Amino acid sequence: MxxxxxxxxxxxxxxxxxxxxxxxxxxxxxxxxxxxxxxxxxxxxxxxxxxxxxxxxxxxxxxxxxxxxxxxxxxxxxxxxxxxxxxxxxxxxxxxxxxxxxxRTIVSDLDEVVIQAERTTTQLKIDRKIINLGTDIQQSGTNALEAFDQIPDIQTDLGTGSISLRGNDNVRILINGKPSALNAVELLEQIPSSTIKSVEIITSPSAKYQADGLTGVINIILKSNTNKGTNLSLNSSFGTKRYGYGVTGNHNFSKVNLSFTGSQSGREMDSKQTINRVFNNGDTQNIFTPYDFNGLTRKLAGGVDYFINDNNELSVGLDYTDDYHSFYNTSQYFDVTNRDDFTYTRNAEHSHTTYVFNANYRKKFEKENHFLELDFNLNDNKNEYPVSDFEDRVFIFDQEINENNKIHALSLDYSLPITQTLQFEVGGSFNSSDIQNQRYIRLDTTDETLDTFKYSEELFGIYGLTKFTLKKIDWQLGLRYEYFTSNSTNTLNSEITDLRFSNLFPSIHAAYKFNQNNTFSIGYSRRISRPNLHHVNPFQLGNPFFRFEGNSRLEPESSDNLEISYHKNKKSFNWSATTFYRYRKNIILWVNDIEDNNIQVISFQNKGINHSFGIESTMQIKLLNSWNTQFTGNYYFTKTEDNDIVTWDELYSSNLQLKNTFKITKSISTDITYRHTPKRQNPFNFIEPRHRIDWGVRAKFLQNKFTANLRVIDVLDNNLMKRTTRTRDFEQRTIWKFQSQTLGFLCSLNYVLSKNKNKTRNRKKRKYRHNDGNN
Missing domain, CATH: 2.60.40.1120 (Carboxypeptidase-like, regulatory domain)
Incomplete structure (x- = not known):
């Protein structure tokens, strides 16, 4: 020590x-x-x-x-x-x-004019990329998951609901720098895109960030309602099997700002899958499964910002989310070896209730960027997963999983600027998570059973970071230490786990600015993925044909990440290119096994080493004053070693996107986007190429206070997913027709009800972001 x-x-x-x-x-x-x-x-x-x-x-x-x-x-x-x-x-x-x-700001007595950024812009910092969401037509009236689908840097599959960076889904999702108890997809589906200010894509995190997330961190920064006076924004949207409406507002006194937001959204979705499976023993199993989804999300949030004096600020906020969705599908099983054709029906519900409390205090000193900040966050999340299964309308079983999860996060940061070109930062954090997972099962021929799985985590971390300039090169050096413990108790098999890990995580970033238009940067970071609830929990929803099996003997997976970037920025032309190398060892791998009667068992194992390479490039050109075009492409390749489980040891994926925005008149604009996803290959799956065209139009009225948007996703409605799965036990062909084509219409109104010309509190520029490295 x-x-x-x-x-x-x-x-x-x-x-x-x-x-x-x-x-x-x-x-x-x-x-x-x-x-x-x-x-x-x-x-x-x-x-x-x-x-x-x-x-x-x-x-x-x-x-x-x-x-x-x-x-x-x-x-x-x-x-x-x-x-x-x-x-x-x-x-x-x-x-x-x-x-x-x-x-000093320009003071005018003219009527209030609402000005919003027309386009989403990208800001490059030494250790991350910031996507500042504008009023892009394709992101209007969507949730966060659908908005991510329009950001090429984030690989989003709306059909499977997967999120990945650089070809890997081991990504940490944060909201204002805070973790959530929900999984990534369900979390993102709860957040209206209209409430998002920016998205930080951090593929080479500094030591200030917690080390979870092998391929990086996606940090969603929500808008804060702190405009002067009394302000009110209304929006409503409807479209293909969806609707939504919401209100946000604030009142800013001389020293206190009160803010609130409320929204409700409903969404339905249908998809159809055809599955043809052949086992190595010659058995067959074919399935046609239509899938219906119905969801309703309600959100309420409020906050108080108190500007004590010029050097002391206090913020308190409370968020409430009620997210309910139901699933219904009747699967047709045919050509099943040694069985007659039959129908399998599942009725399922998911209910998520989340309370988030946050308190933040900041002490500013005389020097700019000299501050002490304390933050506390409580995330209380309750989830219920009841299902009922029937075969040929005959009851098989009821199953219900109840999961209660509380996350406490306490962090302290101190920033000390020495000179204009030298700055130190130190801090510490303590996170704890307590989960109680109960599974209730009632079979048709046996008594009821109730089993409990208890799981807890604690993570203590400290970091030191220094930023300085040496001969026109900006440096950022950091070192983080983390001590992690987890414990679990399973009443089903009386298994107890007690895991402890202690690790150091260095980070190095450097940027050289040739001139105002050309910047070169390089970064290195070390990351980790420790066994968590998802890996060790045996109580996850399955059915008589597949089930999950927890693995309490997993070890952490680690990665070393190196990336090099170049950025050229001119008035009408921007170009950036990034290449990276990632070394992963002790891979935590999703594994499929087959038991008797062809029951599929899903579990996790440590196996192998991965060498990953990739390149990303974005080009923006202003061809005319009324025409902007952006082309984005990426390619990722991974070579797997020391792994005899996987089917394919060479993995690859890529994406291409061409976006054109046209300003037809001063108040009318349109957007046409083409996306092509070439063939992809991962350890057990091969996915054929796909493409789609998206279109949208926007009109503004009443001095830009009222906005109307119309958008159509997948105009040609041909975004089928065709996947081949091959393991050592079976081969499967899947054709997935999900609800890709959607039409949406959004109306929004922003209005200043009253003005406050007195000195008003303007909330601190640095919202606390959970050791995020941003001041």
Whole structure:
């Protein structure tokens, strides 16, 4: 332990002696004069006595700037949209390497005009990519899962409900940096896309993040209602077997901001699968299974932000979600060896009730980005999964699984800027999860049975991070330590587990800016996937033809990730390219086995090593003032070693997307998107190519206060999924026709009911994001 402490201290202090400054360098930052929040991408121009432009630059993501010049000049001119132009004379400078320019907002008595970003934009930071959701037509009136389907960086399959990054589904999903007890798909289906401000895609997380998620983290940042005065937004949507409506608003006093949101959405979906299965012993089993889904989600949320004074801020929020959905399918079994044809019916329901409480306190000091922040989050989640099964209308069994899950998360962060180019951050977190899982079964010929599976986790983590600039290279170095324990008790077989793991996770990121238009970056991180409830829990829904089996003997899977990126940014042309290598060992693999009577058993095993490579590229071109086009492509390849279980040891996947946006008039725009998914291969499945075309149109009225959208997903309605599954026990052919084509219509209204011209609290720029590395 002593050696570890010495290493951390050395790791954080050494960079102090590496930072150097040049005499002709001007450094500083641009902030809002009222709130003191940083202003990214502000323009700093330098003029001589003849009012001629001689040099200049712009602020970075953190509102900081730096430039070197040997030219004589007399004043700075600092500008940004929505702010008054500020003139600063050279003679007024105290310290050229510690400049602070304050901009004041433009005050107007004109009627309120609602301005929203027209397009989703991408912002690259040293350790992540931020997708700032605009008012994209294809994302209007959707839930988060459907909105992700329009982001090529995230591989989303609406048919199977899977989420993956870089060809792998071991991804950690966070909401405002906080974990959820729900699985990824059910969580994303609860969130309206209209409430999302941005999505952080973190494929090479720094040491500030918890180490879960082998391929990275997807952090969804929700909008906060903190506009001045009293504001109200209404929206409603309807479409193919769906509807939704909601209201959001806030009232901002001089020191207190009250916010609220409420929504309800309903959605139905149908799909049809044809399955042809041949076992190695020659037996056959063919199934036609239509599938009906009916869901209803209600959400309520409220929050209070208290601006105690200029240096102390307190926020408290409470969210409530009631998510209910039912499933019904009657499967036709035919050509089953040694059996007559028969019908198998399942009636199932899922009920999820979630309460989330969050309290956040932040203490700011005199220096910019110097703060202490404490955050507490409680996620209380209750789930019920009742099912009833029938064969040829004859009752077989009732089964109900009840799962109660409480997650506590407590975190502390401290950020200390030493100079404009050197900053330290340290912090710690404690997470605990307590789950009680009960399974009730009533068979037609036996007594009722009730079994209990109890599971708990605790995770303690500390980290240190330093950011500094050395010879035009921005560095971020971090080290994280985590201690993890989990315990489980299974009354079914009296099995008890007690797992303990202790790990170090280093991270290194560097970015070199050739000029304002060209940036090169490289990053390394180490991640882990420890055995969790999903892997060890034996009480998961099955039927007489397949079942889950928990594996309490699993060991952690780890990955080392290296990525290299280049970004070119010009006025009408943007291009980015990223390549990566990922080394995974002790793979936790989904395994299918066959028992007597051809019953399929699904479990997890540690097996093998994976070497993964990939490339991602995005190009945005403004062809005309009214025409924007974006082309995105990616390709991922994995080579599996030391694994005799998998069918295919060479795995690959790719995606291509072409998006064109046209502004027909000042208030009418349209979007046409083409997506092609070439053939994919994973350890046990081969999926044939697919493609689709999406179209949408938007019109704005009443000075942009009222918006109407129409969108059609999969215009040609031909997005079939054809999959071949091959294991050592059977081969299966699946044709899946899911409800791919959907039509949706959305109306939204944003209005300012009253204005507050007094000093109002503008919520801190850095919403606490659970050790996320963002200030």
């Amino acid at each position: 002593t050696r570890t402490v010495i290493f951390i201290v050395f790791f954080l202090i050494v960079p102090c002696y590496l930072v150097s400054q040049e005499a002709t360098t001007y450094k500083g930052s641009v902030v809002d004069a009222l709130t003191q929040e940083v202003i990214p991408f502000a323009t700093i121009a330098v003029y001589n006595a003849n009012q001629e432009l001689v040099d200049g630059t712009s602020t970075n993501n953190q509102g900081q700037f730096e430039f070197t010049t040997d030219k004589l000049f007399t004043y700075f001119e600092v500008t940004f949209i929505g702010y008054k132009t500020e003139i600063i004379q050279y003679t007024a400078l105290d310290n050229p390497v510690n400049l602070l320019f304050n901009l």
